[in-house]
Each structure stands twice: as C-alpha cells, then as structure tokens.
Amino acid sequence: MNRNVLIASCMVFVALFYACQDASTNITNESDPAQEETQDLSSRITAFGDPPCLAGPEGDDCCEDQLLLSFDCIPDGGGDNPGGGGFNGLPDRFQYVNRGNTFKNIYTSHSSTGTGGWSVNANFSGSASGAKSNNGPAIIEFNNKLYTYYRGASGKDIFYAHTSNGSTWSGNGHIGNNAKSNFSPVAIVHNNEIYVYYVEENGNIPRVSKSSNGTTYTLNTRLRDQFGNNLTCCGESDEAIGAASFNNQIYFFYRNGYLSSNPGEIYYRTSTDGINFSSQVTVAGNWPHTKPSASSGIATTVHNGKLYIAFAEMYEPDTAPNFGPFSNRLVVLRTGTNNTFQWGSGTGGDIDITPFVTNETPGIASDGNRLVVVYKNLNEDIRSYYYSDQNFPGSTANGFSTLGGLSRRSQGALASGKTEGGIGLVYSGN
16 A cells, blocks of 8 residues: 555544554555556555545545545535535535526536636536526525525426535425425525525415425425514515525515515515514615615625625615616615614615616625625626725726725626526635
C-alpha cells in the first residue's frame, strides 16, 4: 500500500490515527508515483479496500453512502468550486433554479461569487432529469443538500427533488398527502425543519407541509389567523406569497390581487410554529412610496441581521388611488431598526426601486458579503446584479441604492437561457 494513501486515510479517520501511525512505519514505497498515476483507476488501491468511488452523474451519492470514505471519493462540486464544500458537503456558491420558457423543464445555474461567471443554464441531470413545472420553482439548503419544490407541469401536484452535490438531482416525489396548488410553492428552513407553503387548489387558503428529514412530509395543514380561523389571502396570480425565517419567527408574506380595492398591496404575519399567525401587518412607509404593490411573489433572504424582500412592482405607489400602467420595476426592501418594513426619515428601513424591470418573482440570496439578485427581464432573459458595501469586482454604473449605503453593482453576465416564471436562488456551503 502506498504511504501517501495511508496517511490521507489517517487524516480522514482521526480515531484511527495512532493505529495508522504504527502501521505506516512498516510500509515502504512499493511503486513509482509517476507510474502509479498512469494506472487504470479500477486497479488503484483505496483506503481500507473500498472500491474506487466516482463523483458525478454515475456516483454522486457514493461519498454519502459509503461508511468508510475512499481517497478517490471526492464530491464533484463542478464549475466554479469543485468539491468546495468538503468531503460530504455542497460547494460554496450561489445557485438558482428556473422553469424553461418552451418545454417547462427545470433548469439550474451557479456562480461561486454571484458577481459573474455563471455556469451554463442546464437541465437537471440524474433521476429527476425530467422535472417540469408550470410555475417558478423554489430552492433551499437543508442538511448539506439542496431541495427544490415546484408545481408539476401536467397538473397541480407539488413535487420536490434534491441533490447532494448541486449537479445530479434525485426525487420527483410528492409532498404531504399529494398536495395540490394553483400557485408556486415557497420553502424555508426554520429550527432545523423544512416548511413548504402553498395556496390550496381552487381556493385562497394557504397551507403548510413540514419535514424534519427532507423525505417524509406532514399532512397539509391550513394556516390560522390570530383568532384561530382559517387564514385567507393571496390574489389571483400564480405567484403571490413568500416566507422567511427571521428573529426566531416565521414571516409569511402575501399580496392582494389585481381586482381588489388595493391591488398588489403587500402584507405579512408572524408565527412561532409556522401554523398559527399574528394579525396582519401592511408593508408601508413614508413619502414618496407609501404602500408598495407587487405583481409577483415575495422573495426573501437575511443579510447581515436584516430581512430583505424582493418583488416585481405592480404600480407606482404614489399614483394611488389613480392607478396607472404597470411599473414592473424590481424592488428590494429591508427591515429597519425596529424589524418592521418601514422606510424614510427616522425609520431605519430602506428601499431600492431599481431601474431593472421584471414581471415575475426574482431570486435573492446572501453569502454575508454580497446580496445577489437574479431575475427575468421582459424578454425572458435571466439577469443578475448584486449589492455590497465592499470593493468587489464590478462597476457602480447603475448607481447607488439606499439600502443602508450598499452600492448596487452592475449586472453579472449569465449564460444564455430563457425562463418563464419566477426564479429561486440560494447560497449553499459554509
């Protein structure tokens, strides 16, 4: 056995360190390292006699399934940061999912920085390669895997798929009791459990299905208001809700429909158990934008202790009640010092009404340094930009936002790809 292989094994299995150290003193180099590199992989000796473990389309889960890792078993992170998450982790990178504009297949792309260098927008590989959706999918990280949730293309069932390396996907399983919806689902992780929210089929009552392991899901429970009644919400669109875990609570967002008295008005409620919610709060602020309106769902993320939401604006808020044409501007808003969505003089909250336009739910995520937004423009192209208070690469030609002094950096170059429906975005890894 080669000394280098044995030492590598000792590093992985610390508990066997002393035994390995004793054994290594009796081992000598039995082969020329240059010749060993030319040997066929199948003939290479791996730690403790395990067969070679190949990461990628034919063996992405082998590193997870083998009790004893072989030296050859390194997860294929692919693209920007191969194996960046460690032996059994996801690469450190931003990753989004979207629905194609022609055949409804689900696609994915990733970037290690979110400032550019996005991989080719590719169809899922693996057993979930045929995943299709009628609407924009959601994506989260849970227990070193990525999970995506979506409404099926041929019906209203809600499905999920997962990956342990960000590249090869498994699943197409139903969530709790064959949940069905007319809308896109949203998903969050709260207190080490997955919460999948959606609006029930042929109704306006939101429900939740939970999982503690990512494979078994609870029955679909109706949400309740502060009086214990079924909560109702959510407009007439296929994307109208959002959720976030923030300050030890779950925030549930929803908006009015186009035909209501206050079209697009955004509300939220909070809960400690994800089922029973507080009274409704209107997202509002000071002049000139008193009550932002949304024509999309509400994307969320937490960045440096603040909760951020992003959405497609329905109308110019200051034109109410004489609503004009659709605005379609991409809006990002964050909580102020009192953890409510207020902005203007003395509130500590901030809003950025960007020059970018979209008519679907954007994706938003943070790595702690950069706040990245991925969105669909009106030509169905996928675009991105990011905020930062640090000197990352990129121009500030698009101006400065009012998000606490964060500068809005120029759009990162994305690989070619068209999308229809909203975009789900997550930052995975450490």
